[in-house]
Each structure stands twice: as structure tokens, then as C-alpha cells.
Amino acid sequence: MTPDHPDKQYLATQQYRDASNLNARGALHARFGTNPYPWFRWVFDQMLSVAPDSARVLEVGAGSAGLWRENLDRLPADWQVTLTDLSAGMVAEQRAALSAPAFDFAVADVEALPFADASFDLAVANHMLYHVPDRPQALGELRRVLRPGGALIAATNGAGNMCELDRLVLAVAPDAATAEWKASFRHPFTLENGGEQLAPFFDPIEMRHYEDGLAVTDVEPLVAYIRSIDAPGFREPEMIAAFTARARDLLAQHNGIIHSSFWAAFSCVWGWVN
Numbered sequence: 001m002t003p004d005h006p007d008k009q010y011l012a013t014q015q016y017r018d019a020s021n022l023n024a025r026g027a028l029h030a031r032f033g034t035n036p037y038p039w040f041r042w043v044f045d046q047m048l049s050v051a052p053d054s055a056r057v058l059e060v061g062a063g064s065a066g067l068w069r070e071n072l073d074r075l076p077a078d079w080q081v082t083l084t085d086l087s088a089g090m091v092a093e094q095r096a097a098l099s100a101p102a103f104d105f106a107v108a109d110v111e112a113l114p115f116a117d118a119s120f121d122l123a124v125a126n127h128m129l130y131h132v133p134d135r136p137q138a139l140g141e142l143r144r145v146l147r148p149g150g151a152l153i154a155a156t157n158g159a160g161n162m163c164e165l166d167r168l169v170l171a172v173a174p175d176a177a178t179a180e181w182k183a184s185f186r187h188p189f190t191l192e193n194g195g196e197q198l199a200p201f202f203d204p205i206e207m208r209h210y211e212d213g214l215a216v217t218d219v220e221p222l223v224a225y226i227r228s229i230d231a232p233g234f235r236e237p238e239m240i241a242a243f244t245a246r247a248r249d250l251l252a253q254h255n256g257i258i259h260s261s262f263w264a265a266f267s268c269v270w271g272w273v274n
């Protein structure tokens with residue numbers, strides 16, 4: 001499959017050609033997150049609370065299958081799970097990570113799902129809808145492949161997610177393609193505007209919140225995070241060096257620890273097919 005949209009082409013062949021960028025971002029949260037209950041465990045709790053014991057489950061934009069890798073110990077025996085992603089590299093990572101017969105895999109764009117109507121009881125779109133150019137088309141597809149009474153869990157971030165990192169970047173690069181960089185972070189599908197986007201397709205909508213923060217004590221994972229974003233203006237070594245120096249200063253000013261409750265305000269918007 002060749003993605004037809006330039007953003008999709010970039011996502012499938014560069015940003016998410018494999019799991020390395022996603023892993024750099026996950027590592028920051030795994031190491032410095034302040035919520036002791038892991039994110040993927042929490043998302044799975046929500047899934048268990050709505051899906052029947054015997055269920056067909058679809059994950060779109062499943063990346064490297066972290067949700068499943070971290071919950072294999074409690075996968076219901078009668079769930080059949082289909083993992084999909086726009087990126088063939090990500091689907092290869094999924095296959096390598098999950099060998100149980102409960103799983104199958106497909107390279108698939110959420111805007112054109114290769115599944116029959118009413119094929120699934122539960123769909124999960126975890127931190128991926130903000131990447132999709134035509135979200136109404138994607139939400140229509142998710143609704144189509146869900147059976148009546150099925151549920152979509154659409155997890156995303158609050159608009160203020162990691163705003164301190166924004167500020168750190170802007171302090172170093174006030175002109176360097178910051179508008180583009182900010183656009184990549186000011187997600188078009190957020191905790192604040194996600195519900196209204198889901199409402200034409202799902203009813204009722206319910207929000208469940210998972211709050212997290214970061215207490216960062218080391219600059220290198222922050223730099224890895226910034227590199228993983230692959231932001232225009234932040235590909236040059238001088239910019240990365242300036243960012244590193246600024247982050248070190250900030251850490252020193254705050255006695256070796258940068259705290260923030262805003263850095264990662266994850267939440268979940270979800271709904272049922274009526």
C-alpha cells in the first residue's frame with residue numbers, strides 16, 4: 001500500500017517506519033512518569049470494563065503493540081485481536097512481538113479499513129487519531145466495522161500536554177520552524193475537542209481521565225524525545241546542542257529535577273455505536 005497523502009507518506013515511511021521514535025517517547029514517560037499505574041494497564045482496564053468475555057477486538061494505529069505486550073498476562077481467553085497500522089514496519093514489529101493464535105495483523109489505513117461491516121465488538125485508537133487527515137472518514141469507518149452496541153476507545157492527550165517542552169523549544173528556537181513544530185504538538189484531536197468530533201458517529205460519549213506528570217532528572221532522554229519528533233529546525237546539530245544546554249540549565253536551576261504536572265495529561269475519550 002502506498003499512502004496517498006503526503007502526511008501519511010511521511011508517517012508510514014519516516015516517523016513510524018519502525019518503533020525507534022515511538023520508543024524514545026515511551027522511554028521518557030516510562031522513566032519519569034509520576035503516575036505509578038502504567039498507561040497501557042489503565043487503557044486495558046477500560047477495555048475490559050466494556051468488552052464482553054468473548055470479543056473481537058480491533059486496534060488501529062497499534063504501533064509496536066505496546067498495549068498488548070503489557071497486558072498479555074490478562075488477555076481474556078476468548079478474545080480474537082486484530083492489530084493494524086499504516087506503517088508496514090510497525091506491523092512487522094507487532095508480528096515479531098505477538099505469536100499467540102489470538103492475534104492477527106494487517107497493514108491498514110484507518111480511513112479505509114479492510115474489514116466487513118459489524119466485524120468487531122471493540123475498537124481502540126490509542127494516540128493515533130490526531131495523525132489522521134480525514135478524521136470524519138476514519139470515525140465513519142470505525143463505526144462501520146463495529147457491531148451495534150460496540151465501543152470505540154479513542155485515547156488522546158490534553159491540549160496542554162507537555163507544554164513545558166514547547167516552551168523549552170521556543171526559548172531555543174523562537175524562529176526555527178516553530179509554527180510547524182507547534183502544529184505537530186497542538187494535536188487536532190485532543191481531550192478538549194475529541195468529544196465533539198466523535199459525537200456525530202458515537203453516542204453516548206464518556207470521558208475517563210488518567211493524569212500523569214513527569215519528574216525529569218536527566219537531559220539525555222529529553223533530547224532523545226526532541227530528536228524523535230523530527231521537528232523542522234531541530235534536525236541541525238547546533239539546535240540540538242542549544243536545546244541540550246538550555247535543558248541542563250533548567251535542571252540545575254531546579255536542583256536536578258524538572259517537575260511538572262502538565263507534561264503528560266493523558267486522557268481518554270470514547271463512545272458507543274448507537
Ligand SMILES: C[S@@+](CC[C@H](N)C(=O)[O-])C[C@H]1O[C@@H](n2cnc3c(N)ncnc32)[C@H](O)[C@@H]1O
Nearest residue numbers: 016061062063085086087109110126127128131
Ligand atoms: C503515536 S503512535 C501510537 C502507537 C500505539 N497506538 C501506541 O500507543 O503505542 C501513532 C501510530 O498511528 C499510526 N498511524 C498514523 N496514521 C495512521 C492511519 N491513517 N491509519 C492507521 N495508522 C496510522 C502510526 O504509524 C503509528 O504507529
